Amino acid sequence: MSSKVRLMILYQGRPTTTIAVGDPLTFKLESQDGYSHISDIFATNVVARDPYSGRSVQLIDRYG
Secondary structure (H helix, E strand, O other): OOOOEEEEEEEOOEEOOOOOOOOOEEEEEEEOOOOOOOOOOOOOOEEEEOOOOOOEEEEEOOOO
16 A cells, blocks of 8 residues: 555544543544545554653554
8 A cells, every 4th residue: 555644643532742641542544645545554563652761561462
């Protein structure tokens, strides 16, 4: 697939860049070329990392 996608992180339905441990988040991938690729896009190996301590937590493994 050769499509540009944008990752949006939503908190309470609104885009955010500031989150805290325990916040319920929604991750949304949007196609930038105007097409719907809902069955073609999925996430694997998603990791959250603290930029200050460098600690990380795996959110989604390699199987999705």
